Amino acid sequence: MSNYWSQYWQQGHLTSFGEDIKGNYSGPLKQVWQALFAPLNESHRVLDIATGNGALVSLLYDDNIQNSLPAVDAIDLAKLQIESSLLTRSETTKFHDHVNAEELPFTDDCFDLIVSQFGIEYANWNKTLVHVARCLKPGGKAQFVVHNSESTIVKPNSAILKMNIELAKKGGPIDTLKSLCQTLQKQGKGAPLAEKHRNKLNKIMNKLVQQDEYAFKATNFHLLARSCMQSISQIEQVSSLFSAFESERKGSVERLSDLINAAVDDKQKRKITQLIAVNGLKLELFDVVSNEQNLPLAWQIQLVKPLK
Ligand SMILES: C[S@@+](CC[C@H](N)C(=O)[O-])C[C@H]1O[C@@H](n2cnc3c(N)ncnc32)[C@H](O)[C@@H]1O
Incomplete structure (x- = not known):
């Protein structure tokens, strides 16, 4: 443990x-x-x-x-x-x-x-x-x-665990949000590449909400996305938002994996x-x-x- x-x-x-x-x-x-x-x-x-x-x-x-x-x-x-x-x-x-x-x-x-x-x-x-x-x-x-x-305790937590793992897949939600933030910071709002990342992110998020809205919201990824957009011009702030989210997400994966195993x-x-x-x-x-x-x-x- x-x-x-x-x-x-x-x-x-x-x-x-x-x-x-x-x-x-x-x-x-x-x-x-x-x-x-x-x-x-x-x-x-x-x-x-x-x-x-x-x-x-x-x-x-x-x-x-x-x-x-x-x-x-x-x-x-x-x-x-x-x-x-x-x-x-x-x-x-x-x-x-x-x-x-x-x-x-x-x-x-x-x-x-x-x-x-x-x-x-x-x-x-x-x-x-x-x-x-x-x-x-x-x-x-x-x-x-x-x-x-x-x-009713274990089953929803099992869905949250899967969602937390899904978020970190290569090219998945976290990677796409990072790409969007970096492009917005380098190329500014309205840049075609930023719009491409934004569309991809919206599609992924909609799919996950349809899959399991409760589990998706429980990961707080939507709040991370919103906070990043609100402070997009502050590069260090955005980077610390990602770090805090990742440490919370990893902790949650560990805790919920233990719960499912127990x-x-x-x-x-x-x-x-x-x-x-x-x-x-x-x-x-x-x-x-x-x-x-x-x-x-x-x-x-x-x-x-x-x-x-
Ligand atoms: C879900 S919490 C429950 C705590 C408390 N009984 C309650 O209902 O609020 C599980 C607890 O088991 C403890 N734990 C895990 N493995 C243990 C072990 N081998 N020996 C003693 N405690 C352990 C953890 O540190 C954690 O505090």
């Missing part, structure tokens, strides 16, 4: 959905946690795997009707930027950055509950489930909400189910979490470590 998650968390987001989810998870993605969190109290110890900036820990605090908080360890491979209100809420909650889920640094049989929201699937299931089984107390539970390859399909569901059994854990539930329109949002996995 590159350090794009560290950069992302440093921007202060609470969830991994950036501006798309203001505040914390709500609706079905919150409801799946409520029953599990409500009975927890100070006698319990919880582990949150791949916590990010602590969205799930924050839900746990909200849902804890006992108002006597369990001890929480929240780990992530990335460098985190936890809000101070979350950090100071409980003395027994500890956030650990740069910790790999595949090598959990906790003693055997120490957690009553292990949870993860859109996190554990980014790590290697094989290695991570060994540690989940080891660190859970006998009788302890685990719940993971993980990306589903057919979900998302669980039916074949992986069977593999994970086997790994759960191999590690001596009992599968209680492996089912789809749906939205209000009955479309898939995620998988919900519940496990128990049998009593010895």
Whole structure:
């Protein structure tokens, strides 16, 4: 994993959905946690795997009707930027950055509950489930909400990933916009070559909009084109617009490729189910979490470590 998650968390987001989810998870993605969190109290110890900036820990605090908080360890491979209100809420909650889920640094049989929201699937299931089984107390539970390859989250992101790759093809939109800018800067407005590039760019952009308008707009390429035209006489400004766009685009390709690879399909569901059994854990539930329109949002996995 590159350090794009560290950069992302440093921007202060609470969830991994950036501006798309203001505040914390709500609706079905919150409801799946409520029953599990409500009975927890100070006698319990919880582990949150791949916590990010602590969205799930924050839900746990909200849902804890006992108002006597369990001890929480929240780990992530990335460098985190936890809000101070979350950090100071409980003395027994500890956030650990740069910790790999595949090598959990906790003693055997120490957690009553292990949870993860859109996190554990980014790590290697094989290695991570060994540690989940080891660190859970006998009788302890685990719940993971993980990306589903057919979900309303993964499918549009898969289209955005394809669009971001399409933009950078040789002779494609980015190259054509660059040629247009360079020609306008050298030959001025109305030059026949500039008009040729402009026509080509318009054609390509129209085609991509027709192909998938949502994915095209999500790349922000149309905003880059507009900003370049607005500052066409400032050569350095245009060049820095391209650099910023390219670094954003590359980051997005990395992040979305990881998301697509992490998302669980039916074949992986069977593999994970086997790994759960191999590690001596009992599968209680492996089912789809749906939205209000009955479309898939995620998988919900519940496990128990049998009593010895
Ligand atoms: C989609 S984010 C989810 C964060 C958080 N649970 C949430 O719902 O907002 C995925 C997180 O998994 C973390 N991650 C990826 N691989 C990991 C690993 N092997 N061990 C621990 N964390 C990992 C990333 O750093 C990132 O913070």
